Amino acid sequence: MNDTRLIDIAAALGISVTTVSKALKGYTDISENTRARVLEMVATMNYKPNANAVNLRTNETKTLGVVIPTMVHHFFSSVLNGIIDEAENRGYLVIILQSNEKYELEKKQIALLQQKRVDGILISLSNETDDFSHINDAIKKNTPVVLFDKIAKLVDCSKVVINDRKAAYDAVTYLINKGYKKIAHFRGSYTPQNSIDRFLGYKKALEDHNIPYDPTLVYLCDHNSDFEDGYDNAQKLVAEHKDVDAIFAITDLVAIGIIKYLNDMHIKIPEQIAVFGFSNWFMSTVISPKLTTIDQPGYDIGQRAASILINEIAQIKEHLPVIHQTIELPTLIIERESTIRN
Amino acid sequence: MNDTRLIDIAAALGISVTTVSKALKGYTDISENTRARVLEMVATMNYKPNANAVNLRTNETKTLGVVIPTMVHHFFSSVLNGIIDEAENRGYLVIILQSNEKYELEKKQIALLQQKRVDGILISLSNETDDFSHINDAIKKNTPVVLFDKIAKLVDCSKVVINDRKAAYDAVTYLINKGYKKIAHFRGSYTPQNSIDRFLGYKKALEDHNIPYDPTLVYLCDHNSDFEDGYDNAQKLVAEHKDVDAIFAITDLVAIGIIKYLNDMHIKIPEQIAVFGFSNWFMSTVISPKLTTIDQPGYDIGQRAASILINEIAQIKEHLPVIHQTIELPTLIIERESTIRN
DNA sequence: ATTTTCGACGAAAACGTTTTCGATTTTACC
DNA sequence: GGTAAAATCGAAAACGTTTTCGTCGAAAAT
Numbered sequence: 001m002n003d004t005r006l007i008d009i010a011a012a013l014g015i016s017v018t019t020v021s022k023a024l025k026g027y028t029d030i031s032e033n034t035r036a037r038v039l040e041m042v043a044t045m046n047y048k049p050n051a052n053a054v055n056l057r058t059n060e061t062k063t064l065g066v067v068i069p070t071m072v073h074h075f076f077s078s079v080l081n082g083i084i085d086e087a088e089n090r091g092y093l094v095i096i097l098q099s100n101e102k103y104e105l106e107k108k109q110i111a112l113l114q115q116k117r118v119d120g121i122l123i124s125l126s127n128e129t130d131d132f133s134h135i136n137d138a139i140k141k142n143t144p145v146v147l148f149d150k151i152a153k154l155v156d157c158s159k160v161v162i163n164d165r166k167a168a169y170d171a172v173t174y175l176i177n178k179g180y181k182k183i184a185h186f187r188g189s190y191t192p193q194n195s196i197d198r199f200l201g202y203k204k205a206l207e208d209h210n211i212p213y214d215p216t217l218v219y220l221c222d223h224n225s226d227f228e229d230g231y232d233n234a235q236k237l238v239a240e241h242k243d244v245d246a247i248f249a250i251t252d253l254v255a256i257g258i259i260k261y262l263n264d265m266h267i268k269i270p271e272q273i274a275v276f277g278f279s280n281w282f283m284s285t286v287i288s289p290k291l292t293t294i295d296q297p298g299y300d301i302g303q304r305a306a307s308i309l310i311n312e313i314a315q316i317k318e319h320l321p322v323i324h325q326t327i328e329l330p331t332l333i334i335e336r337e338s339t340i341r342n
Numbered sequence: 343m344n345d346t347r348l349i350d351i352a353a354a355l356g357i358s359v360t361t362v363s364k365a366l367k368g369y370t371d372i373s374e375n376t377r378a379r380v381l382e383m384v385a386t387m388n389y390k391p392n393a394n395a396v397n398l399r400t401n402e403t404k405t406l407g408v409v410i411p412t413m414v415h416h417f418f419s420s421v422l423n424g425i426i427d428e429a430e431n432r433g434y435l436v437i438i439l440q441s442n443e444k445y446e447l448e449k450k451q452i453a454l455l456q457q458k459r460v461d462g463i464l465i466s467l468s469n470e471t472d473d474f475s476h477i478n479d480a481i482k483k484n485t486p487v488v489l490f491d492k493i494a495k496l497v498d499c500s501k502v503v504i505n506d507r508k509a510a511y512d513a514v515t516y517l518i519n520k521g522y523k524k525i526a527h528f529r530g531s532y533t534p535q536n537s538i539d540r541f542l543g544y545k546k547a548l549e550d551h552n553i554p555y556d557p558t559l560v561y562l563c564d565h566n567s568d569f570e571d572g573y574d575n576a577q578k579l580v581a582e583h584k585d586v587d588a589i590f591a592i593t594d595l596v597a598i599g600i601i602k603y604l605n606d607m608h609i610k611i612p613e614q615i616a617v618f619g620f621s622n623w624f625m626s627t628v629i630s631p632k633l634t635t636i637d638q639p640g641y642d643i644g645q646r647a648a649s650i651l652i653n654e655i656a657q658i659k660e661h662l663p664v665i666h667q668t669i670e671l672p673t674l675i676i677e678r679e680s681t682i683r684n
Numbered sequence: 685a686t687t688t689t690c691g692a693c694g695a696a697a698a699c700g701t702t703t704t705c706g707a708t709t710t711t712a713c714c
Numbered sequence: 715g716g717t718a719a720a721a722t723c724g725a726a727a728a729c730g731t732t733t734t735c736g737t738c739g740a741a742a743a744t
Contacts, residue, residue: 003483005699005700005701006700006701007700015723015724016723016724016725017700017701017702017724018702018703018723018724018725018726019722019723019724021701021702021703022702022703022723025702025703027703028721029721029722029723030722030723031721031722031723034722034723046479048453048456048457049457049700049701050398050457050459050699050700050701051457051458051459052394052397052398052403052459052699052700052701053398053699053700053701053702053729054700054701054702055394055701055729056392056394056395056398056699056700056701056728056729056730056731057700057701057702057703057728057729058701058702058729059729061394063437070423071419071422071423071426072416072419072420072423074414074416077413077414077419078414080413080438081412081413081414081440084413084438084439084440088439088440093437093439093454093458094437094438095405095435095436095437096422096426096436096438097426097430097435098423098426098430111390112435114390115390115391115392115393116393116435117392117393117394137388141345227624227628256628260628260630263630282569283625283628285569286569286598286602286625286629287628287629288602288605288630347730347731348730348731349730357693357694358693358694358695359694359730359731359732360693360694360695360696360732360733361692361693361694363731363732363733364693364732364733367732367733369733370691371691371692371693372692372693373691373692373693376692376693391730391731392729392730392731394729394730394731395699395729395730395731395732396730396731396732397699397731398698398699398700398701398729398730398731399698399699399730399731399732399733400699400731400732401699
């Protein structure tokens with residue numbers, strides 16, 4: 001019932017805890033003979049070092065903290081998957097906390113992770129967050145932080161993102177090149193950086209192709225359900241702008257809401273209106289028509305972010321200077337039925 | 343840069359660490375005056391207790407370990423959500439590990455969690471697992487374990503499940519009552535318990551309603567992609583059985599594959615063939631036609647499992663006897679367009 | 685004035701490791 | 715055989731808490 005400790009196997013072998021510890025940690029001043037005996041006893045007694053004691057002594061926990069807005073989103077769960085895999089490979093565990101898009105909760109979670117003395121923190125900021133002192137506090141206390149996806153440019157740390165602006169620009173340019181003339185944009189809330197960037201990409205693409213920007217073609221999707229936002233705004237759009245021939249949506253889910261409405265109204269996609277999504281989650285291959293979208297590499301983002309973080313942890317441990325980097329992962333246009341006119 | 347410790351705030355106040363610690367933990371032999379001073383200094387120095395030291399001393403980590411086969415499945419991510427929420431509410435953190443459906447990895451993850459001295463373990467077994475000694479080892483060492491979803495009846499611990507057999511029985515009975523005569527089943531692989539149970543429920547429902555069981559109406563979906571399994575097998579089915587009028591699929595994703603194929607072939611749903619899914623994940627409300635399915639309460643499963651686990655942790659701490667319970671969460675038929683004939 | 689009680693605090697041990705620094709024994713060498 | 719060097723080992727401190735047990739002075743009771 002009780003966990004066996006170093007002292008137990010020391011007693012069983014008639015030697016000191018020091019020797020046992022050294023034998024396990026590869027010290028050279030232990031004879032091969034006793035080392036073998038220790039190893040054997042460790043196996044038979046099923047000894048597992050008490051991580052708390054080790055952590056206290058060594059001042060590292062081999063644990064990463066992750067804070068995400070929400071877990072039940074395909075994008076974040078694939079990011080998590082990437083993080084967990086990379087952490088696993090490099091001998092780290094992962095503690096996952098959710099902010100539910102609330103600033104106060106995010107702050108609390110960061111404090112919790114500091115209390116747990118995690119070796120590093122990965123975080124995608126909540127939509128509410130516009131004060132970064134909690135992040136800076138962690139960094140100041142020597143806990144490296146890597147921001148991903150929803151980042152803040154002002155924070156001095158490494159970041160892993162996609163170029164939302166370029167991706168959106170490419171998407172809209174693609175639509176223009178396909179011959180679509182009047183392109184609406186279903187945008188996200190006003191604060192998150194990627195919502196802003198995607199909007200800017202949309203606007204820039206129009207300008208660069210001499211299409212006047214029309215603010216009434218931009219619809220705000222900032223309610224709880226992306227799907228319903230898409231559905232409801234599609235209804236508005238159809239009522240207000242008879243001649244729109246394409247929609248660039250901030251999210252696949254919004255796009256799917258749009259498709260659902262258009263299908264319900266028997267408005268042909270893409271013949272009457274084309275739809276372009278963002279993220280390439282599984283559903284977009286399943287809906288009818290299949291959705292053209294931007295592939296957002298969630299797994300890679302998670303993996304790279306974790307990798308950078310673990311590297312920085314190592315640097316700090318060696319007292320080497322750490323150079324923060326901002327990685328921009330490439331996105332890809334996935335062309336499917338919802339934009340292909342014959 | 344350095345974290346402040348008890349001794350730091352003791353020094354700042356000219357008192358002992360003992361007094362500081364007691365003041366923080368609500369001991370009654372501290373004057374209200376000094377308690378107030380301590381609290382203030384704690385705030386200004388931004389003191390956060392070192393969890394490792396606390397854990398070592400108190401022998402509890404306020405941390406739960408979770409092992410799931412994979413994270414990028416809607417069902418598991420909602421279970422996780424339930425676990426994390428409940429843990430959060432009760433003051434626990436959560437470490438999440440994946441087994442990738444491999445027994446060896448699952449074993450390793452359990453060992454890791456024991457090393458971390460988590461207070462309890464939640465696990466949904468991998469498909470490969472048929473030896474439970476690693477689970478029993480944890481239980482024997484006084485770490486309570488709660489199994490959920492993919493459980494092993496032989497292990498002596500609490501469990502949270504749905505009644506797959508009954509749910510499937512109800513689904514097929516529903517179809518029969520709706521007047522469907524020839525009902526096919528798209529089943530999952532042969533080993534997992536819930537795949538077996540759903541198949542048995544299907545078979546039993548037929549028998550109880552005097553419909554002869556026809557093995558050629560059962561199609562095996564055991565490739566990587568549930569969606570493609572559904573699509574491909576739908577193709578086979580349509581070729582082999584012209585007169586089938588309903589399909590009960592083991593998974594929404596399989597069902598959606600089926601729908602996709604039938605839509606592609608312009609076979610009317612449900613007029614020619616009805617489709618019944620399992621799990622009620624978001625997608626089933628988005629597909630056309632909307633999918634009738636069984637609601638599998640992932641969030642509740644996670645929440646209940648975490649709740650039971652935390653209760654057992656408390657019992658053990660108080661040296662009270664723990665009575666293991668097996669909770670069967672109710673499932674519900676969600677009727678939508680894919681089975682409603684006019 | 686003496687004892688008893690009580691209020692407020694601190695010393696010290698303990699949790700299970702890791703690591704420094706000696707200490708002791710063995711081996712090598714002349 | 716004596717010394718130096720190498721090979722093995724252990725004692726003890728330290729990590730930051732929590733908690734038991736005492737101590738000490740002041741207030742209350744005698």
